[in-house]
Amino acid sequence: MFTGLSAFPLTPLRDDRVDEQAFTGLVERLATTEVDSITALGSTGSYAYLTPVERARVAQLAVEHAGSTPVFVGVGGLRTSHVLAHVDAAAEAGAAGVLLAPMTYQALTADDVFELFRTVTEHTALPVIVYDNPGTTHFTFSTDLYARIGALPGIASVKIPGVPRDPEEARAHVSAIRAVLPAHVTIGVSGDAFGAAGLNAGCDAWYTAVGGTIPDPMLTITRAAQHGRPAEAVAESERLAPLWHLFTEFGGSLRVTAALAEHLGLVPERSLPLPIQGLSAEQRARVVAVIEELALA
Template sequence: MFTGLSAFPLTPMNEQGIHEYEFTRLVERLVEARVDSIGVLGSTGNYAYLSGEERARVAKLCVEHAADVPVVVGIGALRTRDVLTHAENAQQAGASGVLLAPVSYQKLTDDEVFSLFETVCRSLSVPLCVYDNPGTTHFEFSDELHGRIAQLPQVHSIKIPPVQNDIAAAQARVARLRGLIPSDVTIGISGDPAAATGMLAGCDAWYSVIGGLYPETALALTRAAQAKDVKQACALSVALEPLWALYRDYGGSLRVAATIAELTGKVSQPCLPLPLQTLQGDARKRVAAVVEALQLS
């Protein structure tokens, strides 16, 4: 399950609630494209902005519409008791796995993070993916802490931040981590611009934002990287450089992906929880021009 392309769709919403029909259509498109797994309620799914009831509903909707594609549900929260509730709701919904980031307001220690994963793993009957996302959690995993957590029996994957855009450096990074974790724990790359480099460097999975909107495009890159076709994988990533530039210039992938979804009619406007907003003005025009030029599918 924690290999290949894991596509992360948006959770379209406004202040009145989740746009359930739009969300299920996004999920159904991923099923039609035959992605390897679907990840919901990650950063792209705005899990931190949803109530417990809304999160449980999203998990249930995704599983109901995912057919035989495995669903991985984000369960991160500030308090361990809430993480445990989200984990139970995800399991009751029929999730194939869960994704856990050490969310915090007060900066966490290594021992506190280990205790979180240890406690949650004791309650799980499904595999867990460790979500290493310092950009939002402000917690920096060491490789040694990853090694400790990866020994827990329910841990089956680690979602690492973007690697350097250098194959040799990325290979060294992946090798260091592999030397500390069990052989059956996969490593997945996040950060779409780093996907080709990460997978060619030995990552097993791509946890993808753009895959949630354009699964065929993301699958082509994933399959080339899995086949170790360096030329093709790099060429496909380079071709998407105008999109990666949008990520860099507009604060990451979420606002760009949400803006694309609105512009292309995949979701209605607005689709983000306030105070978050999609791009407007000249930035929105630039996004529209990139989508048209790339002919994304």
């Protein structure tokens, strides 16, 4: 289940409240494609900004509207007891797994993070995806920590940040992680610009942010990589280079993905949680130009 394309929908806000209609629309849209799973309340789903009540509701809506597509739910939080409450809410909603990033305010040690995962895996029967996202958590996993956490019963997958550009290096990087994980633990790449490279390097899954809004090109990449056509995956990813460039230029995928979804009418204007204002008018015009250039609409 923790393989292939996992699509991360936005959790759009309207006037500081979750726009449930827009959210379920995104989920239904994904469920009608062939994505392998939907991850609600990922970083792209703004989990860190939502109240426990909002998160429980979003998890519930995601499962209700995903049809037969498995739904994973982000359960990260700054305090262990809050994480456990999010896990319980995800379980009650019918999630097929949970995604856990070690959020930080005070920096965490490797032992702190290990104990967090140990506590969560002891608490729940749900499979757990280890969410390594140093750009937002400012916590860096070592390969040794992957090994310690990967050995916990209940760990299903590790979501790693981007892989090296060079295919040889990428393969060596993924192999080094694979070597320390039990065979049943899958490895998923994230950082959308690295999807093709990660899958071609041997990752089992692609946890894709923008794929939650425009799944089709990401499915093209995923299926090509899965079915032994690495060059085709790379070609499609290279075609999308103008989009990846915007991610780099505008400080990550979130603001660009939100602008994209807003332009496509999938979510309301200014759908991100304040204080995140989203892109400027000028930046949005650049996004629209790329949407047209790449025929993403």
